[in-house]
Amino acid sequence: MGALQSLPGQPEYIDLAEKTGFSFEQIGVLHKRFKQLSHNEETLRRDHFNEIPDLACNPIRAQIVEAFFDRRNFRQNGEGTVEEIGFEEFLVVMSHFRPPSLHMTEEQRESVRKEKLRFLFNMHDTDNDGTITLEEYRHVVEELLSRSGALGKETAKSIADAAMLEVASISMGHMEPDEFYEGITFEHFLKLLNEFEIESRMNIRFLNMDTTTLCK
């Protein structure tokens, strides 16, 4: 009980806990982290993220940072990007990585799956038009291989092409030679990653104890 009493802003937490599903301790820990990242300001900006040293060597750093500022991930059916986010938006984005609880019905599990896949989809679809075009997919693969040096561009292109071909084959089945596959829509994306079991893979263990003092 002592831990709870030391958390600031208790009534807002109830609201947030209901919205995102985190427990009070988890929200407290994340709030501390938020304050640490934003240097005790109220909002986070992109350059705050760029200061995280561990993130610097991540090949898809830019996309991860963008995901935090993408309004489609705020669960308010918004679109476009923002320049700075508050703690609530931070928490909402984080809540995409919560594991599904043990006692969930099939529909709830399905909706969790869809939500996580929607997050991934938004990360790939950078121009917000609802489809992942070949160019965007190529960009994804290039970023993944961006640390590999010289081989990057050409091979990335062929890999992305092969991947796109696979998606088209799975979703469209049969196409005339002069038809053109516009891009991966969300339904095709769902179909593609049907076997991927994302609800058990796309999870982070959120701690109940505060370890932010142990790392940067």
Added chain:
Amino acid sequence: MADPRPARSRFSPRLTAAFLCVFLLVFLRCASASRDVVSGSNETWIRPARSTQEDPHDHHGNSTEHKKAFPVLAFNFEHVRKPFEISMWILLALLMKLGFHIIPRISHVVPESCLLIVVGLLVGGTIKAVEGTNAPVLDSKLFFLYLLPPIILDAGYFLPIRPFTENLGTILVFAVLGTLWNVFFIGGTMFAVCQIDGAGLADVDLLSCLLFGSIISAVDPVAVLAVFEEIHINDLLHILVFGESLLNDAVTVVLYHLFKEFSHEGSVSVSDALLGVVCFFVVSLGGILVGFIYGILGAFTSRFTSHTRVIEPLFVFLYSYMAYLSAEVFHLSGIMSLIACGVIMRPYVEANISHKSYTTVKYFLKMWSSVSETLIFIFLGVSTVAGPHEWNWTFVVFTVFLCLVSRVLGVIGLTSIINKFRIVKLTKKDQFIVAYGGLRGAIAFSLGFLLTDSKMKHMFLTAIITVIFFTVFVQGMTIRPLVELLAVKRKKESKGSINEEIHTQFLDHLLTGIEDVCGHYGHHHWKDKLNRFNKKYVKKWLIAGERSTEPQLISFYNKLELKQAMMLVESGSTSKLPSVMSSVSMQNIQPREPPRRRAMPSISKSREEEIRKLLRANLQNTRQRLRSYSRHDLMIDPFEDNVSEVHLRKQARQKDVENKKTGSKTINARLKLAFFVYGVSALMSLHLCPPEHQVFTYDDAESPRSAEMKPRSAAVRLLNELPQRSDQSDAEPNAKQDDQEDQLKLSRGLSDPGPNQEQKES
């Protein structure tokens, strides 16, 4: 399974059965003959000890008295007895295995291991009936040194790393804590049972019971593999039960030796128990260390094998076996050593060795482990018949009962603890399968066999055999219908989708990034750090040449391409390429460009057809001509030739659309391809190989592959010389681009250069 030719299949089971019976009789006759010879030779050895030099003298006397005729045909079985017997046993085992699969009905209901034990029982029974008391028994040395390592190496080398490391905590808890719980529960309760008057078990003391518990508790990897292989459950459950069976070896080894030592002395003090705990850590970590060292050595050796590809598989096998034997020398856990060696060695060795060596390693491991497993089960059956049995109803019944109960309680208890720490919780169904999959097997029997001879040993052995039979027969046979009844998730047939691989990697990076943002160093963070360390330092040392910097996505993609090309060839596509599953091709996904001005003169449709026919005929002629040459003349295997050809064609089809010309221009590209392939084939039959420097548009990273470029350059020249209808200026850069794209693929498709042959020529 539907029989397409019922008439023929009616004959084959009967024929096989008849053949097997005949074979069995011959085998038994030879076995008994060998025993006669053995006893005969024993007598000849024994006699000179009693009487002095009688036989040689007689022999000499015979030769001096009258000259024997030169023996045209002689019978000398003694000379080859041992290898002969071994080969006969192995052959019997394999024929049995063959027989079961020809009769499909039985193998669906009864797992193979059960059938093999039954065969062993029959063989043992027959030998005993014929011979009396001289039936062979499963020798522990034979088991631990020769039969067990191939199975464990096969399991360790092909261990799926990702599910294993993700669930390592759970597996360790089950393996260590679960086994400890089983040992003490069974041992303690059995001691309590032994105190019951009237059971005749009063002389079994606590330490003996604990010793017995330590033998019987361990889940057996051989039995688990044999049964779980056939039911195809999902990866998580498979790796949980299987990983547990592998890792509990350390616990078993320590407890077994501990109790065995102290059962002589009669008591265990606290300091001994503490030493036991220390011993456990030494045994397990030491075993892993030994395996690790040999694994690194093996990986390092494979870096230099580019010139002697034929012996590459042997390095894999021998280093692993040495790891096992070295660990056994120090009484460390040999199984863990073997697993560690295989796991460490595999990524580096696979990057270094050629494709053929990889296939050899895979198939030899599967072959040996299959033979070992079959022999183990047959011997188990034979030993059952042979061994002296001491049947005690109370003991045996309680043992079986307690094994089941302790397993269930252990799993339920541990899962409730584990689920607090797991992201993906284990459901009740999962728990049931884990508990039900705790099969005992030959390791328990062999450990029991190593005990010193006594009345207790026979009683223990009888109980152990009963438990093994119960688990293998009852649990093994019923697990398949139970899995179907409970609708447990099955293994999903993954076809190696490039999208899934991309997303797996993407997800890894994403989760690492989110963990960094959250500010806690979790599972993904450490994995990422390890990967980066691996990439930066370790791979440079252990992987030769270019491949050390190749990212995983690219190697996955290349493997996938190669596999697809080989599949196309194997499906008999030499005359025509089978269409892809859907009719979607590269054209459909490439963004449409405005049609450029074509400089090529237009061809009429009829002329197009003529050209196509001509090309096809020429290609077929060339192929036939290639086949008529002897193997020694060809630089490349015709099979591999097809593979590379198919690859080229596939690549060219993709390249078709990359040419930024509209659809009708594809005939242009196809013409070029046809000439290209024709040129290459003609080239190969003419052995042209002039050195020529080629201008590349790739980075220098690609240029070391110049050795394969040499034939290409001549082909390009041929291409330019051959009459073409297409635009000259268009042909060259596209052909060159074709070249370079194809190098990347071709160098992997060629017969046996491995990735590094180019190094020596650059």
